[in-house]
Amino acid sequence: MSTTADTRDYFGELENSVYTALETYSNVHRGSGHNSAVSTRLFEEARDIVLDYLGVEKKHNVVIFCSPGGAAALAEKLSPEDYRLASSGDLGLSLGVRAIVVARKALKRVTPVQTGGGTAILMAPDWVIWAAPPDIFEAGTPAIINIIAFACALRMSMKCGKDIFRNPAPEKLTASEILHGDDPETSSGRELLDALREKQIGRTVLVPTAEGLRPYINLDNSASTPTFTPIWNAFRHTLRAPAHIHQDLIREVKDICAGVLGAPRSDYDVMFTSNTTEAINLAADSVSREREHGADQVILSTLLEHSSNDLPWRRVSSSVIRLSIDDDGFVDLREMDAMLSAYNERGAHGVKRITLVAVSGASNVLGVYNDLAEIGRIAHRYGAHLLVDAAQMVAHRKVEMERCGIDYLAFSAHKVYAPFGTGVLAARKGLLKFTPEEGEHIRASGEENPGGIAALGRALLILQRIGLDLIQEEERALTGKTLKGMRQIQGLSIYGISDSGSPAFAHKGGVIVFTMNNMMANRVAEALAAQRGIGVRSGCHCAHILVKHILHISPSLQSFQRIIFRMFHGLRPPGVTRVSFGIENTSEDVDVLIRVLKDIAGKKISNNTDVTKQGKDFVTAAAVRVYSPGCDVRI
Numbered sequence: 001m002s003t004t005a006d007t008r009d010y011f012g013e014l015e016n017s018v019y020t021a022l023e024t025y026s027n028v029h030r031g032s033g034h035n036s037a038v039s040t041r042l043f044e045e046a047r048d049i050v051l052d053y054l055g056v057e058k059k060h061n062v063v064i065f066c067s068p069g070g071a072a073a074l075a076e077k078l079s080p081e082d083y084r085l086a087s088s089g090d091l092g093l094s095l096g097v098r099a100i101v102v103a104r105k106a107l108k109r110v111t112p113v114q115t116g117g118g119t120a121i122l123m124a125p126d127w128v129i130w131a132a133p134p135d136i137f138e139a140g141t142p143a144i145i146n147i148i149a150f151a152c153a154l155r156m157s158m159k160c161g162k163d164i165f166r167n168p169a170p171e172k173l174t175a176s177e178i179l180h181g182d183d184p185e186t187s188s189g190r191e192l193l194d195a196l197r198e199k200q201i202g203r204t205v206l207v208p209t210a211e212g213l214r215p216y217i218n219l220d221n222s223a224s225t226p227t228f229t230p231i232w233n234a235f236r237h238t239l240r241a242p243a244h245i246h247q248d249l250i251r252e253v254k255d256i257c258a259g260v261l262g263a264p265r266s267d268y269d270v271m272f273t274s275n276t277t278e279a280i281n282l283a284a285d286s287v288s289r290e291r292e293h294g295a296d297q298v299i300l301s302t303l304l305e306h307s308s309n310d311l312p313w314r315r316v317s318s319s320v321i322r323l324s325i326d327d328d329g330f331v332d333l334r335e336m337d338a339m340l341s342a343y344n345e346r347g348a349h350g351v352k353r354i355t356l357v358a359v360s361g362a363s364n365v366l367g368v369y370n371d372l373a374e375i376g377r378i379a380h381r382y383g384a385h386l387l388v389d390a391a392q393m394v395a396h397r398k399v400e401m402e403r404c405g406i407d408y409l410a411f412s413a414h415k416v417y418a419p420f421g422t423g424v425l426a427a428r429k430g431l432l433k434f435t436p437e438e439g440e441h442i443r444a445s446g447e448e449n450p451g452g453i454a455a456l457g458r459a460l461l462i463l464q465r466i467g468l469d470l471i472q473e474e475e476r477a478l479t480g481k482t483l484k485g486m487r488q489i490q491g492l493s494i495y496g497i498s499d500s501g502s503p504a505f506a507h508k509g510g511v512i513v514f515t516m517n518n519m520m521a522n523r524v525a526e527a528l529a530a531q532r533g534i535g536v537r538s539g540c541h542c543a544h545i546l547v548k549h550i551l552h553i554s555p556s557l558q559s560f561q562r563i564i565f566r567m568f569h570g571l572r573p574p575g576v577t578r579v580s581f582g583i584e585n586t587s588e589d590v591d592v593l594i595r596v597l598k599d600i601a602g603k604k605i606s607n608n609t610d611v612t613k614q615g616k617d618f619v620t621a622a623a624v625r626v627y628s629p630g631c632d633v634r635i
Helices: 010-023 034-054 068-076 144-160 175-180 189-197 229-240 243-261 276-287 311-316 333-345 372-381 436-446 450-466 468-486 503-507 521-532 544-550 555-567 587-601 609-626
Strands: 061-066 083-087 098-103 120-124 127-130 206-209 212-215 268-273 296-302 320-323 352-360 385-389 408-412 423-428 492-495 511-516 537-539 576-580
Touching: 010 144, 010 229, 010 609, 034 061, 034 083, 034 098, 034 144, 034 609, 061 068, 068 083, 068 098, 068 436, 120 544, 120 555, 127 555, 175 229, 175 243, 175 450, 189 450, 189 468, 206 521, 206 609, 229 243, 229 450, 243 268, 243 423, 243 450, 268 276, 268 436, 276 311, 276 352, 276 385, 276 408, 276 423, 296 333, 320 333, 333 352, 333 372, 352 372, 372 385, 450 468, 468 492, 468 511, 468 587, 511 521, 511 587, 521 537, 521 576, 521 587, 521 609
Parallel strands: 296 320, 296 352, 352 385, 385 408
Antiparallel strands: 061 098, 083 098, 120 127, 206 212, 268 423, 408 423, 492 511, 511 576, 537 576
8 A cells, every 4th residue: 555545635536536537428329429438438448447456368268338227137136256346336436337347248147137228229019129238237427526436436446445445534614514505695596607608617628629729518418418516526425424414414305306207205215226217127127027917017108218228127027008199299198097997997908908108207208398297287186196207307497296196206317417426216105115134235325326326415405495496597508409400400300309499399398309401410520520510429329219200200111121130230220319408508609500500501611530530639638637546636
């Protein structure tokens, strides 16, 4: 161990590396902008750091990042000689990260313990082409920042000793001070929103573009959201806090979540997970145990669903049926009523009964908000429960679980400006069918990440003080302006609601998907990034069934795609380009977007090899800064 261990601020150095990662944070793998490229590079390098730490060769092994519960479930399927495990807890860090290193040959015999976002590369209503390891075993968005922090800590521990994080400088803040402490008491509404934008981490970072060095414009908030200094402070203060403060934080954030979700603690349980996907998988496991005697369970879903609210139900039920949608993306409520009546009232399908309706609160593709109160009323009328995937909802619209009759609800902190590896499952009391031992394992797994929980609580409090009505107003203005600009671009096609003057526009959030004539969606996204540093997302957005529906991909073409994708790995399915807004975005961002889209449509941009090289150099330099400990601490 280093002789400087008692004087050197290792926690400060770790905080500096994590802060640097947050400056260019975005979701990994499928994004087009500079930030997604950096986060992907850091995330994948973390696997190599784990291998170095454990002294395992890369050629014959795969590193899989999991929550504590996910790692335990995967390990149960493996022989002890087939894997090794590294935990953030081994270093004295409460990050909730497990890295399980598995022999490649052993994984051929193992099925995933959870399914959802990222575990499939192509899917249809009745078939799935699964991703290769490790993606197939990393359901949903991983705890990217926590994993990067873990990798940084592993590198530091290899140089300076395994116990360097076990005795941090004492943190004297209470749980309440961590969650509330650094806000001006009088700041709220637009004043708070404007002040918060100045505190966005990474807002001053310049990225290389065809127009020179420019500030990055994040229009990929549906994938993941950036964070802000007060939320980061809640995370970092919690890492240094003692265990009793962690417990106080967890209790208080449960109360905050219940208040935000309109789910009284007397009637609802709130538990923490690693992300929305894990939460829905847990709900699916529980629902599968509710089988009525003599009845076959059916899950009723919709064409709108993200794979995280589709694949888990296929795993536990042999019957998943989907409600159709209109051209704007709204569910046909009359069809829903008729289906539930046929299955549950008239017995038109024999012993099959719809026990659960699983719907998205807001579509991550078309941006529509369906009428959850009416959906809940219809479901309960026929004896079914309602689960809502609220990943795209909590940061944008008011949620009222009790009023809308929502029995289960799941969402992720990384879509609520707190990208530190936490998710939430809220469920009506008595519905979760886990044994006491199982329930304790689930609780312990989620609560091993108190920093992520504290950051979520801090983010939710800030959103409440800004006001969701104001956030909705801001996003509506940005969306309307964008739609107006896009409609003037020749060759650009918008899917879903495209007219801000339509009555349906009141039920659309800040998500727009589009295509451009004779240009693949990923090429449009790449051009936006290269020309002006605009980060968007392209492809099927883990909503393959919906995207193929709006693109009118015929069943015969889908069958052909299935054959081709099985033969040739690495192909991209047809998709759409997506713009999605968050509280950091402004009208000026829209002006830049529309101008560059017009240039792309008019073919006024050209491939610039210098910009491509500069972009790669930018990513490399950012990764070096994060994984090179020893810089000054930023507070």
